[in-house]
Amino acid sequence: MGIRYQALSGVVGATPELTVSPLAERSGVRMAGEVGLATREVWERALEQAVNGDGDGDVYYLELSSVTFVDVAGVGALACAAQRLPDGRRMVLHRPPPVLRRVLETFWPDLSAIEVSMS
Numbered sequence: 001m002g003i004r005y006q007a008l009s010g011v012v013g014a015t016p017e018l019t020v021s022p023l024a025e026r027s028g029v030r031m032a033g034e035v036g037l038a039t040r041e042v043w044e045r046a047l048e049q050a051v052n053g054d055g056d057g058d059v060y061y062l063e064l065s066s067v068t069f070v071d072v073a074g075v076g077a078l079a080c081a082a083q084r085l086p087d088g089r090r091m092v093l094h095r096p097p098p099v100l101r102r103v104l105e106t107f108w109p110d111l112s113a114i115e116v117s118m119s
Contacts, residue, residue, distance in 0.1 A: 018042045018067075028061030028092075035067065035074035043074055047081035050091050058089050065095035075103040082113040092117055 018039035019032045028050075035043045050060040070078075078100075082091055092115045093100070101116055108114075 020046045023061055023063060026061050027057055027059065028063065030063040030066070032066035033068070035070040037071070037073075040074060040077070043070075044077050044081075047077060051081050051084045059092055060089070061092050061094060062096075063094045064097065064100070067097055067100075069097055070100040070103075072103055075100055075107075078114070079104065079108045079111060082108075082111055085113045089113065090115055 016036055016038040017033040018035060020042060021030045022028075023030055029046050031043075031046065033039065046062075050062070078091075085091070090113045094117045096116060104111065104114065104116070
C-alpha cells in the first residue's frame with residue numbers, strides 16, 4: 001500500500017506529486033515525484049516511519065532514484081529526522097537527486113546517521 005498525494009501548484013498543467021511505497025526486499029520506502037510545499041506532509045510522514053523504527057534492523061532505506069527534486073525545507077526535515085534516530089540507526093539514501101546531496105553536504109556535512117548510496 002502506497003501513499004499518494006497530489007496538489008495543484010497554481011501552474012497550468014503542473015501537479016506536484018509524491019508517492020511512497022514500502023520496499024519489498026528490505027526495511028524502507030521507495031519514493032517518486034518531488035518534495036516541496038505541496039508534498040511536504042507526505043515526505044515528513046515517511047521520514048517519521050524511519051525515526052519510529054518501522055522495519056527491521058539498524059538501517060532504513062529511502063529509495064529516491066525517482067525523486068526529481070527536494071527543496072531546502074525537505075532536506076532540513078530529513079536532517080532533523082536523522083538527528084532523532086536512536087543510537088546505532090541510520091538512513092541510507094539510494095540515488096537521491098543532486099540538489100539533496102549538495103544541501104546535505106553544505107549544511108550537515110558531519111551527519112553520520114545518513115549515508116548516500118549512488119550504486
